[in-house]
Amino acid sequence: MKAAVFREHGPIDNLEIAEMPTPTPGPGEVLVRVRAVALNHLDLFTREGLPGLKLELPHIGGCDIAGEIEALGVGVEGWHEGQHVVINPSLWCGRCEFCLAGEESLCVRFRILGEHVRGGAAQYVVVPATNLFAIPDEYPFEQAAAAPLVFATAWRSLITQGQLRAGQSVLILGAGGGVATAAIQIAKLAGATVYAASRDEAKRRRARELGADVVLDSNEDFGREIWTLTNKRGVDVVLENVGAATWERSLRSVVKGGRVVVFGATSGPMVQIDLRQVFWKQYAIIGATMSNRREFNTVMRLIFWERKLQPVVDRVLPLDQIREAHRILEAAEQFGKLVLVP
Ligand SMILES: NC(=O)c1ccc[n+]([C@@H]2O[C@H](COP(=O)([O-])OP(=O)(O)OC[C@H]3O[C@@H](n4cnc5c(N)ncnc54)[C@H](OP(=O)(O)O)[C@@H]3O)[C@@H](O)[C@H]2O)c1
Ligand SMILES: [Zn+2]
Incomplete structure (x- = not known):
């Protein structure tokens, strides 16, 4: 699959479009065909390198993903191929004291999709089924991708x-x-x-x-x-x-x-x-960091099903223009979100 990657931490020029293996979903996971991915300031920090952040390189950024379910891993129920979704970018263990208390963003093994593990600046991404949020079929992917993390x-x-x-x-x-x-x-x-x-x-x-x-x-x-x-x-x-x-x-x-x-x-x-x-x-x-699952679902419902909140998209660019997107965000030229389409 096509992906925007960097092979080592550093400046914008380290970003490139490359061929990467398409991931396969394990038990409890789904393969999502990425239709739009939004940038966050975190993508800049991750590219530059953060203290203690050890990544499997090349790294694929992109925490905010909207797309369609392409394939279900073993044991995934309640979802179907072709369903339109956004993805909760928080990753939690589900076993620690904080997860058991419903405070996933305090998880002792807390990670973020696109920061600690490969994200969605690519044609496909694999995520736990528990991170899916269903959105209406008619909701534009470019706008949907601008919603989850922020x-x-x-x-x-x-x-x-x-x-x-x-x-x-x-x-x-x-x-x-x-x-x-x-x-x-x-x-x-x-x-x-x-x-x-x-x-x-x-x-x-x-x-x-x-x-x-x-x-x-x-x-x-x-x-x-x-x-x-x-x-x-x-x-x-x-x-x-x-x-x-x-x-x-x-x-x-x-x-x-x-x-x-x-x-x-x-x-x-x-x-x-x-x-x-x-x-x-x-x-x-x-x-404050990210959200727990209850907060995530509450605010996503207000966006996608009650239409009380609207993601603000500054502009939509093809994924090939990942460098230009990072440049705009670094220079703070945008108002709202930069969205990339693979
Ligand atoms: N803890 C978490 O879970 C979490 C989640 C999301 C984001 N964050 C962090 O929150 C920050 C914002 O994230 P974002 O994705 O919303 O970033 P963003 O879209 O890049 O926006 C950052 C804004 O900060 C303002 N700014 C930047 N440098 C400034 C300066 N020197 N003086 C005054 N204003 C300045 C600019 O606003 P104006 O141009 O309008 O002045 C800029 O648009 C980032 O540091 C990010 O890492 C943390
Ligand atoms: Zn945990």
Whole structure:
């Protein structure tokens, strides 16, 4: 099969289109014909190499997959060939303390499809049947592929970890990002007032169209602006993912007793904290990664079957243009998701 691979970690030029063996599904697994695969910032980090990440090379990236079931492994029931699906990119053991408690993203053997194991930037991928989510036949694959990872992460971050509720307010950083475009919609659906910050004027306009109530320039002192706009109060929840570049201003934006949810550190992971601020303002700093199965199914149902949330696709490119797609994402030229078609 055709796949986008890299043979060693490094720059964009390491990516190439290559012939790879088509995988075969083992017991409990399915072979999916990939019809569209979306990129995530994680694809850039995986290509560059992450501490402790040891991959079987050549590696195939691509965590977000929409496609059709091609073949069922032994023992798979309840699915049929040709069925349209998206794939939950979280991989869990099902046996550890956290899996047994229904907290798959805390699994001690937690892995991500396309990061730790070969993903979907290819014509075919094999996944556990437990990771399938059925979507309507008429739903466009290109849009479907833009949904799983970012909406699952945004849902867990805002609703579970952030405890965002109707009437509250949230600040979403990096508004043009994939998770951020999901988060803006989820926060509005939850009945919150949404402040969204981006460095780019055109993206701020798009964020407003998507539902953000107030947009802010993340190159400016948005902490001070939030302070003024909220009558010296701050927002209930800050959704941090930009990291070092925005961290200090993010902490200044949170209300006393509020929540700062961190699910990423795009601009750098090392930050400073003034502990006096933490105990005086009594805010909580809470981590979030991916989702458990319940969260995944809840948010996928809202997208595919209730149509209350819409994946935001910046553009669709052929898989052959994988290098160009990585370049666009690295330069943050996109608003929403980049989708590739094999
Ligand atoms: N923990 C998890 O499970 C999980 C899941 C998904 C993602 N993540 C992490 O979360 C982050 C976002 O992921 P994504 O896929 O949504 O990324 P993305 O689509 O590439 O978006 C990242 C956004 O961050 C903003 N940004 C980047 N560098 C910045 C800087 N120096 N200063 C200010 N803003 C900056 C940009 O927004 P503007 O151009 O609008 O300013 C950019 O669009 C990544 O670090 C990713 O690894 C973690
Ligand atoms: Zn586990």
